[in-house]
Amino acid sequence: MPSGSAIRGTRVGSGPIRPSERCEPAPRRTVAYWCANGHTVEILFAAEAEAPVTWDCPHCGQPAGQDAHNPPGRQRAEPYKSHLAYVKERRSAEDAEAILAEALAALRQRRGRS
Numbered sequence: 684m685p686s687g688s689a690i691r692g693t694r695v696g697s698g699p700i701r702p703s704e705r706c707e708p709a710p711r712r713t714v715a716y717w718c719a720n721g722h723t724v725e726i727l728f729a730a731e732a733e734a735p736v737t738w739d740c741p742h743c744g745q746p747a748g749q750d751a752h753n754p755p756g757r758q759r760a761e762p763y764k765s766h767l768a769y770v771k772e773r774r775s776a777e778d779a780e781a782i783l784a785e786a787l788a789a790l791r792q793r794r795g796r797s
Contacts, residue, residue: 716740716747717754 710730717723718740724747728734737746737755746755774782 714749715751716749717751718743718745718747719754719757720745722747723751 711727712730713725713727714734715723715725716738720740720743722740722742724738724740724742726734726738734749737748739745740747745757748755770779
């Protein structure tokens with residue numbers, strides 16, 4: 684009686700024996716992108732897929748466009764904003780006072796003070 688694996692002649696992680704006979708790869712096309720630093724990136728897309736206008740350059744992180752002679756400009760660096768700065772953008776001073784008064788009233792009520 685044989686022992687061992689039921690699948691003989693293969694190893695874990697191996698692919699199909701003859702992939703060219705079993706399947707045909709999907710049609711693809713190459714789209715080239717250029718960044719302002721002169722880097723070129725070639726990306727493969729499906730033939731029927733629409734390519735995005737810009738692509739992030741993997742070398743420098745700047746945006747890259749499809750026009751080699753007119754690449755997109757550098758991204759503007761956003762200054763660091765604290766959580767309080769974002770809250771101040773969403774709420775006015777009057778809203779903040781009302782929310783604070785409501786929270787203090789709830790806290791005083793839980794502690795048994797009026």
